[in-house]
Amino acid sequence: MSDPIIVLNDLTKKYGDYTAVDHVNLTINQGDVFGMLGPNGAGKSTTILMMLGLTEPTSGNVEICGFNSTTHPIDVKRKVGYLPEDVGFYDNITGIENLRYTAQLNGIPTAKANIKIEQLLKRVGLEGQGEKKAGKYSRGMRQRLGLADVLIKDPQIIILDEPTSGIDPAGVVEFINLIHELSEKDGLTILFSSHILDQVQKACQRVVLFNKGQLLAEIDLAEMKEKGEDLSDIYSQYFEEGGKKHE
Amino acid sequence: MNNTISPFWVIVNKEIADHLKSWRFLILLFILLLTCMGSLYSALHGFKTPIKSEDPNNAFFFLKLFTVSDGSLPSFAIFISFLGPLLGIGLGFDLINTEQNKGTLSRLLSQPIHRDCIINAKFLAALSVISILFFALSFLVMGFGLLYIGIPPTASEFWRVVFFDLVSILYVAFWLNLSILFSVCFTQPATSALSSIAIWLFFSIFYPMIIHLVAHATSPSEMATPHEIYHFQEFIMSLLQLSPSELFNEATTTLLMPSVRSLGPLTMQQVQGAIPGPLPLGQSILVAWPQLTGLIAATVICFALSYFLFMRREVRSR
Numbered sequence: 001m002s003d004p005i006i007v008l009n010d011l012t013k014k015y016g017d018y019t020a021v022d023h024v025n026l027t028i029n030q031g032d033v034f035g036m037l038g039p040n041g042a043g044k045s046t047t048i049l050m051m052l053g054l055t056e057p058t059s060g061n062v063e064i065c066g067f068n069s070t071t072h073p074i075d076v077k078r079k080v081g082y083l084p085e086d087v088g089f090y091d092n093i094t095g096i097e098n099l100r101y102t103a104q105l106n107g108i109p110t111a112k113a114n115i116k117i118e119q120l121l122k123r124v125g126l127e128g129q130g131e132k133k134a135g136k137y138s139r140g141m142r143q144r145l146g147l148a149d150v151l152i153k154d155p156q157i158i159i160l161d162e163p164t165s166g167i168d169p170a171g172v173v174e175f176i177n178l179i180h181e182l183s184e185k186d187g188l189t190i191l192f193s194s195h196i197l198d199q200v201q202k203a204c205q206r207v208v209l210f211n212k213g214q215l216l217a218e219i220d221l222a223e224m225k226e227k228g229e230d231l232s233d234i235y236s237q238y239f240e241e242g243g244k245k246h247e
Numbered sequence: 248m249n250n251t252i253s254p255f256w257v258i259v260n261k262e263i264a265d266h267l268k269s270w271r272f273l274i275l276l277f278i279l280l281l282t283c284m285g286s287l288y289s290a291l292h293g294f295k296t297p298i299k300s301e302d303p304n305n306a307f308f309f310l311k312l313f314t315v316s317d318g319s320l321p322s323f324a325i326f327i328s329f330l331g332p333l334l335g336i337g338l339g340f341d342l343i344n345t346e347q348n349k350g351t352l353s354r355l356l357s358q359p360i361h362r363d364c365i366i367n368a369k370f371l372a373a374l375s376v377i378s379i380l381f382f383a384l385s386f387l388v389m390g391f392g393l394l395y396i397g398i399p400p401t402a403s404e405f406w407r408v409v410f411f412d413l414v415s416i417l418y419v420a421f422w423l424n425l426s427i428l429f430s431v432c433f434t435q436p437a438t439s440a441l442s443s444i445a446i447w448l449f450f451s452i453f454y455p456m457i458i459h460l461v462a463h464a465t466s467p468s469e470m471a472t473p474h475e476i477y478h479f480q481e482f483i484m485s486l487l488q489l490s491p492s493e494l495f496n497e498a499t500t501t502l503l504m505p506s507v508r509s510l511g512p513l514t515m516q517q518v519q520g521a522i523p524g525p526l527p528l529g530q531s532i533l534v535a536w537p538q539l540t541g542l543i544a545a546t547v548i549c550f551a552l553s554y555f556l557f558m559r560r561e562v563r564s565r
Contacts, residue, residue: 054562055561104251104257
């Protein structure tokens with residue numbers, strides 16, 4: 001359980017004078033459900049973009065499964081599934097066709113892809129909805145379809161950026177259960193980025209607190225419970241110190 | 248891996264399907280069909296006037312289908328030079344920014360494909376749609392013309408039409424690349440469409456007017472030496488040739504009118520003693536070669552720019 005699978009070395013991203021991500025060092029081990037917690041604009045998404053090679057770091061580097069994300073993005077993207085914050089689909093074709101397109105892009109043969117799409121739709125709770133045009137999907141359904149889309153290429157790691165936004169409370173519980181299932185049954189490494197403390201606490205084993213591009217603390221939730229502390233106390237401790245209260 | 252296709256062709260397939268199913272394509276197709284019918288009608292009407300026997304182009308009777316008109320409507324070649332840009336712009340102006348706005352671009356890019364794969368595939372898909380359309384249209388014109396006038400085209404005429412199609416495709420490819428460039432630059436599809444259309448209008452309406460003004464202002468006096476006049480002509484020509492539609496017009500004129508021997512100014516000595524006669528196809532292409540090179544260069548520059556901008560850009564979800 002202690003093989004590092006995602007390693008960030010001194011990762012920095014600057015936009016002009018503004019530093020979005022400031023010398024972040026982080027190691028995530030294989031099989032972890034890892035939470036990134038921080039307010040909006042803390043640099044979580046930018047960090048994730050650099051992990052996938054969707055933007056270049058100003059300095060530092062990311063290694064995923066031993067590949068550098070900037071120089072070998074294709075190898076990284078073969079192993080990593082990424083669910084962006086507000087995932088988009090082609091509205092004029094059905095959910096199934098959208099998934100089939102992703103499967104083709106990953107070189108999965110059609111027959112195999114069709115079986116997988118059926119299974120995945122069932123798994124994310126969209127059974128019987130696959131024939132609908134993606135434009136007719138609600139936000140929550142799109143997010144579920146997004147998860148199916150991520151899982152179709154059998155990734156080792158999935159990165160979820162604010163995945164629960166737009167899902168109703170009952171859906172969120174289901175979603176978090178699904179994350180647990182993916183971690184335990186399928187052995188996936190999961191990176192869960194969110195600004196909602198409660199969800200991160202329920203879903204993850206380890207959490208980092210992020211603010212203004214800096215990594216404030218790394219917390220092991222099991223250890224924390226043993227000590228009898230509460231994540232919300234630690235969170236407010238960090239965010240009130242700077243005179244900035246966050247809800 | 249034997250029954251899977253490479254991601255590049257997967258994207259090309261999807262893009263072609265998207266184009267063919269879109270309303271926009273149907274509308275463009277309708278406009279082009281109307282053009283085709285209109286110019287054919289006007290060309291056939293123009294045929295009714297008796298043929299003068301001294302015209303060296305008469306040997307190439309069939310090509311006149313593309314260049315002749317009775318004056319009520321422009322000829323096919325002129326129609327294409329005017330409407331081709333619209334086709335290119337129409338297929339290209341929202342290729343990248345719509346994907347970005349719908350949030351599909353970040354999903355697409357998180358698949359194991361190279362970034363240039365997307366932009367190349369989109370370009371190739373639009374280009375193949377255009378190519379098929381142009382060949383279909385010109386063969387349609389040839390077919391109807393054949394039915395009506397009953398004189399089959401010679402092999403050389405046929406090849407001239409094929410080259411005309413290739414040049415038209417190249418010309419539309421330039422506008423396609425220009426609109427792809429704008430679709431990479433601007434996030435709003437409306438902005439990129441407007442800027443492409445603005446450039447198109449500038450070159451087709453305002454640019455010739457500006458050149459006219461410049462020519463007026465700089466024209467040599469009546470007392471000028473032939474040398475000065477020659478240089479003045481050359482200067483105006485080279486200004487005109489900055490416009491892609493001018494390049495296209497010159498290239499197609501040479502291809503469709505075999506008697507055209509030069510596109511630049513000629514002195515009396517050069518013309519003296521020349522027997523007006525058609526050029527063989529190879530020589531016609533040679534005459535139009537600088538124009539073709541110019542068009543290719545403009546196309547490549549636009550493509551390279553959009554490639555450069557797209558490769559380095561940060562892709563966020565929406």
